[in-house]
Amino acid sequence: MEKCAVFAGGLHPTPAPNQISGPSRTTSVKLLPTPFAERTHFSPFSPKFPKLSSHSATYSSSNINGNPIRMASPQTSSVTSELDDIDWDNLGFGFMSTDYMYVMKCSQGEEFSKGELQRFGNIELSPSAGILNYGQGLFEGLKAYRKHDGNILLFRPEENASRLRMGAERMCMPSPTVEQFVEAVKFTVLANERWIPPPGKGSLYIRPLLMGSGAVLGLAPAPEYTFLIYVSPVGNYFKEGLAPINLIVETEMHRATPGGTGGVKTIGNYAAVLKAQSAAKAKGYSDVLYLDSVHKKYLEEVSSCNVFIVKGNVISTPSIKGTILPGITRKSIIDVALSQGFQVEEREVTVDELLNADEVFCTGTAVVVSPVGSITYLGKRVTYGEDGIGRVSQQLYSALTSLQMGLTEDKMGWIMELK
Ligand code: COI
Numbered sequence: 001m002e003k004c005a006v007f008a009g010g011l012h013p014t015p016a017p018n019q020i021s022g023p024s025r026t027t028s029v030k031l032l033p034t035p036f037a038e039r040t041h042f043s044p045f046s047p048k049f050p051k052l053s054s055h056s057a058t059y060s061s062s063n064i065n066g067n068p069i070r071m072a073s074p075q076t077s078s079v080t081s082e083l084d085d086i087d088w089d090n091l092g093f094g095f096m097s098t099d100y101m102y103v104m105k106c107s108q109g110e111e112f113s114k115g116e117l118q119r120f121g122n123i124e125l126s127p128s129a130g131i132l133n134y135g136q137g138l139f140e141g142l143k144a145y146r147k148h149d150g151n152i153l154l155f156r157p158e159e160n161a162s163r164l165r166m167g168a169e170r171m172c173m174p175s176p177t178v179e180q181f182v183e184a185v186k187f188t189v190l191a192n193e194r195w196i197p198p199p200g201k202g203s204l205y206i207r208p209l210l211m212g213s214g215a216v217l218g219l220a221p222a223p224e225y226t227f228l229i230y231v232s233p234v235g236n237y238f239k240e241g242l243a244p245i246n247l248i249v250e251t252e253m254h255r256a257t258p259g260g261t262g263g264v265k266t267i268g269n270y271a272a273v274l275k276a277q278s279a280a281k282a283k284g285y286s287d288v289l290y291l292d293s294v295h296k297k298y299l300e301e302v303s304s305c306n307v308f309i310v311k312g313n314v315i316s317t318p319s320i321k322g323t324i325l326p327g328i329t330r331k332s333i334i335d336v337a338l339s340q341g342f343q344v345e346e347r348e349v350t351v352d353e354l355l356n357a358d359e360v361f362c363t364g365t366a367v368v369v370s371p372v373g374s375i376t377y378l379g380k381r382v383t384y385g386e387d388g389i390g391r392v393s394q395q396l397y398s399a400l401t402s403l404q405m406g407l408t409e410d411k412m413g414w415i416m417e418l419k
Helices: 130-134 157-170 178-191 267-271 274-282 328-339 351-355 391-404
Strands: 019-021 028-030 059-064 067-072 100-107 114-119 137-139 142-146 152-155 203-212 224-234 245-250 287-291 299-302 306-311 314-318 343-347 359-364 368-377 380-383 415-417
Touching (some): 152 391, 157 203, 178 224, 299 314, 328 359
Parallel strands (some): 245 287, 245 368
Antiparallel strands (some): 019 028, 142 152, 203 224
């Protein structure tokens, strides 16, 4: 893997000669030899951060929302997409490779201590790695926004850090501290700053991964772990954009079971929904809404997001009880709704209530707040409102996104500014 130097003098005035230390004593970013002649001229904290050269790469063409993007072939994994080719007005939720990724490793029984920024590229794993064989892995998702004044904003990154730690405990993995996680996110975002969409055009999606990277054969926790962060510019998650989505309630397959791992962000939870999701998409639905596996009548969540129903002034969402992911957008929307005078209930919500709701919407980092236009349950289709965009979901969407993009005052203390 080709590695690249980074200089962070902007953040830490007196860095050690070969390390960038974050505020945490235990977090540091190694400075590696750089292949660039102008190595002293660039920094992830400077607008002069260089565009990586791509002239020696083998490319394959790819298409993101009809916009051709050149992608590095697997053999030339350190090459990034071409920034100039991006149609910022039509970003979807597709992967685009960027400049740098953050990597930090530790052995089982030890603590994460030293991370480094590497040029983005493929990673090497033993075929016997715990993540590949036994699914010992977690991921997170958060976003960075570019503000008109040049600031870069992160939304509640410490919440993702805490959730990763919770998941790591469930999956028998060591995890970075909250401070290490947040520092690593900052480094990665700043190193890839040029990939953050212009204000109002989207965000930089940040994908932290924690995986058992060491080799195992018998079923056991892996002997080595890797914490990695990569990023990709994104727009709307659903192909519907901001228009209402159409969900089908799945009655046979379940996303999670009591005592299982539904409440943590382990990779297997997402592979498990692909079959139902693919079948639903083939029939023209946007996604699947799952029911509880015991009674088959209480709402759980959608494949990639939490669900809320609105009846009058009351907003209800399934309570967190082990089978439902504690979404950070979910939690934030609850607080925003309470601050706007709604009554919010976290409880068991039945399918009947869903079908009789005034409005339904989904929340998640990727989906933000997505209005639901229709629900299909056992062949019966229920639609919401005239055009499906409910007043409440619209109001909450505006309040949340204005905060995230720095357009309204952050009275909640949720925004972290990077400049
Ligand atoms: C997110 O909303 O960030 C997620 O992790 C969901 C993922 C399936 C895109």
